Amino acid sequence: MKKIEQDFSISESLDLSPGVHHFVLGASTIAYSVWESDNSILLQSLRTTTSERKKGSARAAMVEFLRLADQVGMDIDLGASPLTKDVRLGRLVAFYQSLGFELTGRSINPAGDPQMIRKAAVACKSAPGIAMKAKPPSF
Numbered sequence: 001m002k003k004i005e006q007d008f009s010i011s012e013s014l015d016l017s018p019g020v021h022h023f024v025l026g027a028s029t030i031a032y033s034v035w036e037s038d039n040s041i042l043l044q045s046l047r048t049t050t051s052e053r054k055k056g057s058a059r060a061a062m063v064e065f066l067r068l069a070d071q072v073g074m075d076i077d078l079g080a081s082p083l084t085k086d087v088r089l090g091r092l093v094a095f096y097q098s099l100g101f102e103l104t105g106r107s108i109n110p111a112g113d114p115q116m117i118r119k120a121a122v123a124c125k126s127a128p129g130i131a132m133k134a135k136p137p138s139f
Contacts, residue, residue: 014068020044023068027052028061032076041069043078062099066118073120076101079108080116089113 015021016034023030031044048058069076078101080093093103093114101116108115 014041014065014072014074016072016074023061023065025057025061025064027055027057030061030065032065039073040075040077043076045083047083059095059099066099066121070121075120076118078116079113081108081111081113 014023014032018034020031020033023032028046028048030046033042033044035042046058046062048061066076078096080089080096082089082092093116096116096118097103099118100121101118104115104117106115107113
């Protein structure tokens with residue numbers, strides 16, 4: 001049986017060109033879209049290989065993805081919709097809330113799956129290392 005090596009290297013930036021992109025860290029892959037006219041990223045899916053679920057891979061990928069998005073001041077929008085039957089909506093929403101996402105009060109589909117958003121965290125210049133929930137100034 002051939003051993004599959006996973007890429008655990010961390011990217012130094014996100015691809016912010018218009019279109020659909022993939023961010024891979026360990027056993028997790030984040031599919032996301034960027035639009036020219038918006039200062040936000042649409043997170044389309046977060047997938048983790050079945051054998052690596054509940055081991056922190058998805059959280060690690062999201063933490064790094066959010067760090068990179070924060071560096072460029074991008075908000076992130078997503079629809080909390082379970083991709084498989086073994087994922088419960090309540091746990092999925094709680095997972096995203098633990099990463100700073102908030103419910104918008106809107107549904108993304110007839111099933112009632114919620115839309116969530118996370119504003120970019122901007123480093124506070126007066127207190128390095130402290131992050132504030134705010135959008136960076138536009139010039």
